Amino acid sequence: MIYRSLFPRDFLSELDRLQNELRQSVDLSPSIRGFSRGGFPALNIGATAKSIEIYAFAPGVAPASIDVQLEKGVLTIAGERASALPAAETPATAHIDERFSGRFRRVVTLPDDIDANAVDARYRDGVLHISIQRQTATQPRRIAIQ
Amino acid sequence: MNKTTAVSKETRPASESAALVPPVDVIEDTGGITLYADLPGVPKERLSLHIDADTLTIEGELGLPLPEGIESTHAEVGLPRYRRSFTLSRELDADKVSASFDNGVLCLRIPKAEHALPRKIEVAVA
Numbered sequence: 722m723i724y725r726s727l728f729p730r731d732f733l734s735e736l737d738r739l740q741n742e743l744r745q746s747v748d749l750s751p752s753i754r755g756f757s758r759g760g761f762p763a764l765n766i767g768a769t770a771k772s773i774e775i776y777a778f779a780p781g782v783a784p785a786s787i788d789v790q791l792e793k794g795v796l797t798i799a800g801e802r803a804s805a806l807p808a809a810e811t812p813a814t815a816h817i818d819e820r821f822s823g824r825f826r827r828v829v830t831l832p833d834d835i836d837a838n839a840v841d842a843r844y845r846d847g848v849l850h851i852s853i854q855r856q857t858a859t860q861p862r863r864i865a866i867q
Numbered sequence: 868m869n870k871t872t873a874v875s876k877e878t879r880p881a882s883e884s885a886a887l888v889p890p891v892d893v894i895e896d897t898g899g900i901t902l903y904a905d906l907p908g909v910p911k912e913r914l915s916l917h918i919d920a921d922t923l924t925i926e927g928e929l930g931l932p933l934p935e936g937i938e939s940t941h942a943e944v945g946l947p948r949y950r951r952s953f954t955l956s957r958e959l960d961a962d963k964v965s966a967s968f969d970n971g972v973l974c975l976r977i978p979k980a981e982h983a984l985p986r987k988i989e990v991a992v993a
Contacts, residue, residue, distance in 0.1 A: 763907075763943040764941065766941040767939045768937070768938055769935070770936060776908075776931060778907035780905045781903075781905065781971060782970070805901075813895060813896035814896075815892065815893070817891055817893040819890035820903060820905055846911075847907035847909075847970045847971015848931060850931070
C-alpha cells in the first residue's frame with residue numbers, strides 16, 4: 722500500500738483501504754495478475770468515447786528506460802527504479818524507507834475495440850500517460866435520417 | 868532519532884480536504900538529512916513546502932491534463948492531493964533547506980546546524 726490516507730483526516734478512504742486489505746486477505750481467487758492495488762506504478766484508468774486513457778504514476782523513472790508494450794490487447798508497462806537508499810558501506814542511516822525500488826511490471830487487459838496502431842505515450846511530472854484510440858468503426862455515431 | 872522522523876500530528880483544521888500520504892525515504896548522514904518524496908502528477912508550481920517553527924509540511928496538488936468526457940474505470944490514486952508533515956529536530960538548520968523537484972520526486976536536503984556537526988575530540992595525553 723504505497724499511497725495511504727491518514728486515519729482521522731479521511732475516514733472514508735481509510736475505510737476503503739481497510740476494506741481492500743480485508744478483501745485481499747480473504748480473497749481466495751484473486752486476479753491471475755495479482756491484487757489490483759498497492760503495486761508500482763499505481764494505475765488510474767479511464768475511458769472516453771474515442772480513447773482509453775491509462776495513467777501510470779511512476780515518479781523518478783527515466784522515460785527512456787520505461788518499456789511499454791502492447792500485444793494482443795494486453796498492455797505491459799515495465800522498467801526499473803533505482804534505490805535512493807545509501808549503500809551498506811557508507812556512514813548513513815535510512816530512517817524511513819517507503820519508496821519503491823527495483824524492477825516493476827504491470828499488465829493491463831484492454832478492451833477489444835482498441836486500435837493498436839494509434840497509441841500515444843507521454844511522461845510528465847512522474848506520470849506516464851498512455852492514450853490508446855478506439856477503432857473508429859465502434860465509436861458511437863449519430864445516424865442521419867433520410 | 869525517532870522523534871526527528873515521526874509523522875507529526877496534523878495541526879490544520881480537520882475540515883481541510885483529504886489528501887494522500889506520499890511515500891518517503893529519509894536518510895541521515897553526518898552532514899544532515901535527505902528526504903525523498905514521491906509526488907507523481909504534481910507540477911512544480913503546485914508543490915508547496917512550508918516550515919513553520921519545527922514542522923515541515925509537504926503539499927502538492929495533482930495537475931494531470933484530462934481529456935474531455937473521461938470516465939474513470941479504475942483508480943488507485945483516488946484523491947487529487949498529497950500532504951505530509953514532519954517534525955524537525957533542533958539540530959537541523961531549517962534556514963538552509965534546499966529542494967529539487969524532478970519527474971515527480973521531491974528531494975529535500977536539510978543540513979545540520981554548525982554546532983551540531985560531528986567533530987572529533989582530540990584526547991590529550993598528559
